[in-house]
Amino acid sequence: xxxxxxxxxxxxxxxxxxxxxxxxxxxxxxxxxxxxxxxxxxxxxxxxxxxxxxxxxxxxxxxxxxxxxxxxxxxxxxxxxxxxxxxxxxxxxxxxxxxxxxxxxxxxxxxxxxxxxxxxxxxxxxxxxxxxxxxxxxxxxxxxxxxxxxxxxxxxxxxxxxxxxxxxxxxxxxxxxxxxxxxxxxxxxxxxxxxxxxxxxxxxxxxxxxxxxxxxxxxxxxxxxxxxxxxxxxxxxxxxxxxxxxxxxxxxxxxxxxxxxxxxxxxxxxxxxxxxxxxxxxxxxxxxxxxxxxxx
Amino acid sequence: xxxxxxxxxxxxxxxxxxxxxxxxxxxxxxxxxxxxxxxxxxxxxxxxxxxxxxxxxxxxxxxxxxxxxxxxxxxxxxxxxxxxxxxxxxxxxxxxxxxxxxxxxxxxxxxxxxxxxxxxxxxxxxxxxxxxxxxxxxxxxxxxxxxxxxxxxxxxxxxxxxxxxxxxxxxxxxxxxxxxxxxxxxxxxxxxxxxxxxxxxxxxxxxxxxxxxxxxx
Ligand SMILES: Nc1ncnc2c1ncn2[C@@H]1O[C@H](COP(=O)(O)OP(=O)(O)OP(=O)(O)O)[C@@H](O)[C@H]1O
Ligand SMILES: [Mg+2]
Numbered sequence: 001x002x003x004x005x006x007x008x009x010x011x012x013x014x015x016x017x018x019x020x021x022x023x024x025x026x027x028x029x030x031x032x033x034x035x036x037x038x039x040x041x042x043x044x045x046x047x048x049x050x051x052x053x054x055x056x057x058x059x060x061x062x063x064x065x066x067x068x069x070x071x072x073x074x075x076x077x078x079x080x081x082x083x084x085x086x087x088x089x090x091x092x093x094x095x096x097x098x099x100x101x102x103x104x105x106x107x108x109x110x111x112x113x114x115x116x117x118x119x120x121x122x123x124x125x126x127x128x129x130x131x132x133x134x135x136x137x138x139x140x141x142x143x144x145x146x147x148x149x150x151x152x153x154x155x156x157x158x159x160x161x162x163x164x165x166x167x168x169x170x171x172x173x174x175x176x177x178x179x180x181x182x183x184x185x186x187x188x189x190x191x192x193x194x195x196x197x198x199x200x201x202x203x204x205x206x207x208x209x210x211x212x213x214x215x216x217x218x219x220x221x222x223x224x225x226x227x228x229x230x231x232x233x234x235x236x237x238x239x240x241x242x243x244x245x246x247x248x249x250x251x252x253x254x255x256x257x258x259x260x261x262x263x264x265x266x267x268x269x270x271x272x273x274x275x276x277x278x279x280x281x282x283x284x285x286x287x288x289x290x291x292x293x294x295x296x
Numbered sequence: 297x298x299x300x301x302x303x304x305x306x307x308x309x310x311x312x313x314x315x316x317x318x319x320x321x322x323x324x325x326x327x328x329x330x331x332x333x334x335x336x337x338x339x340x341x342x343x344x345x346x347x348x349x350x351x352x353x354x355x356x357x358x359x360x361x362x363x364x365x366x367x368x369x370x371x372x373x374x375x376x377x378x379x380x381x382x383x384x385x386x387x388x389x390x391x392x393x394x395x396x397x398x399x400x401x402x403x404x405x406x407x408x409x410x411x412x413x414x415x416x417x418x419x420x421x422x423x424x425x426x427x428x429x430x431x432x433x434x435x436x437x438x439x440x441x442x443x444x445x446x447x448x449x450x451x452x453x454x455x456x457x458x459x460x461x462x463x464x465x466x467x468x469x470x471x472x473x474x475x476x477x478x479x480x481x482x483x484x485x486x487x488x489x490x491x492x493x494x495x496x497x498x499x500x501x502x503x504x505x506x507x508x509x510x511x512x513x
Binding site: 009020021204205207208209210211212213214215216218 | 345347368370371372373374375376377379381385386387389398399402403407446
């Protein structure tokens with residue numbers, strides 16, 4: 001016998017299942033929504049903190065002093081530095097600039113500068129390094145490479161600051177990873193169990209379908225559709241919760257901490273991400289829970 | 297043709313439901329399985345249906361070693377079998393019509409064909425007026441007839457009926473048997489489990505008797 005199934009037919013079945021089990025479906029959607037909301041909020045706060053910390057990283061810079069006899073060629077030296085891996089920004093500090101800076105630093109005691117000519121001060125390049133290199137090792141690598149240029153008089157950089165910064169970042173990241181993993185695990189666990197519960201409540205229906213000779217995919221499809229619809233709705237709910245809680249919190253959080261609850265992503269990205277997460281979790285979760293009840 | 301060779305079934309808790317059953321049901325035959333409560337009738341039918349796996353022994357259906365069939369081939373086999381469960385196994389969230397239709401839907405039939413066949417089956421069991429009711433609100437006998445309709449609507453090659461008249465008055469019981477006879481006359485092998493001696497007597501068909509999980513005479 002020729003067997004034909006229209007997709008529409010099966011889709012309709014999926015949505016009908018949803019309607020028939022509305023209260024449980026709503027419950028799962030809310031559960032998915034709240035789980036994703038908590039996870040999303042954590043990711044948001046962490047991303048903000050992380051962003052702020054990396055702004056500090058920008059303070060990491062190196063000073064490369066240039067030998068006097070190489071000064072006529074500053075432009076090409078600068079270009080050579082810029083071409084190196086890990087270097088973000090190169091600023092030339094001429095002897096004049098150096099003098100000006102020194103003056104500014106010694107404001108009020110200009111007397112000490114008496115008799116000092118700018119020629120004694122070395123010209124230098126002020127270098128900012130890329131994020132990936134803000135670590136004692138990264139800075140060391142760059143410094144070693146720069147040292148190889150014959151025109152380099154000396155290099156200075158604050159190892160101590162970089163070390164402290166790097167270990168702080170590591171500390172933050174490890175904790176974020178631990179909390180993030182825990183939250184993700186909890187979210188998956190909650191969602192998987194919600195779906196399992198929903199499917200368990202229809203164990204008999206599944207059994208009957210098997211007895212009637214329904215193929216596995218025929219039994220699974222409506223559940224998977226149901227799971228993804230719930231996941232998508234849960235994702236939307238999570239986004240709504242994020243935006244609502246942001247608004248409410250913004251009324252109470254002092255201004256200089258407000259950045260913590262700002263959305264580091266665009267509204268669309270956050271909503272989209274949550275919807276996709278819900279879609280995937282709902283679909284995969286249903287499939288996994290179903291395989292416990294089905295043979296294949 | 298259904299052939300059972302030295303079938304044993306022991307359930308969890310060391311309950312022996314069937315012991316050394318060897319029997320054969322020819323294609324197109326109509327047989328009764330009888331015996332007192334707990335004799336193993338349901339177990340025997342479910343073993344033929346494939347939802348209970350025997351502890352020992354072998355089954356050959358239409359020349360195939362039934363116990364060696366890969367899982368993916370089970371659904372197509374089930375689609376060719378009708379089973380009237382002793383406990384009906386109707387889906388309570390679906391209407392009578394939908395319950396019966398499901399049996400055809402899984403076969404991939406189109407809506408028009410399904411509608412035609414379901415109404416015909418409903419008329420056989422005299423339940424047209426209950427088509428849009430949920431099973432829960434029906435009487436036991438009505439639910440049983442829905443189960444019968446669901447099993448015959450797909451015109452199975454093997455029809456297994458477990459106490460299909462248990463909740464019916466004698467007249468209705470005879471009518472159901474007439475339906476089975478007609479299905480049988482179109483080539484379907486029919487196996488009916490019942491402890492209703494009168495029914496067996498009026499039908500005058502081969503009878504397999506079980507007692508304590510063993511074949512008797
Ligand atoms: N899933 C099971 N687990 C344990 N024991 C079972 C199970 N199913 C059936 N049995 C036992 O196996 C024996 C045979 O049961 P079966 O249901 O086959 O009998 P039956 O002849 O259909 O009885 P009835 O006429 O009451 O329907 C009984 O003793 C029963 O308690
Ligand atoms: Mg029984």
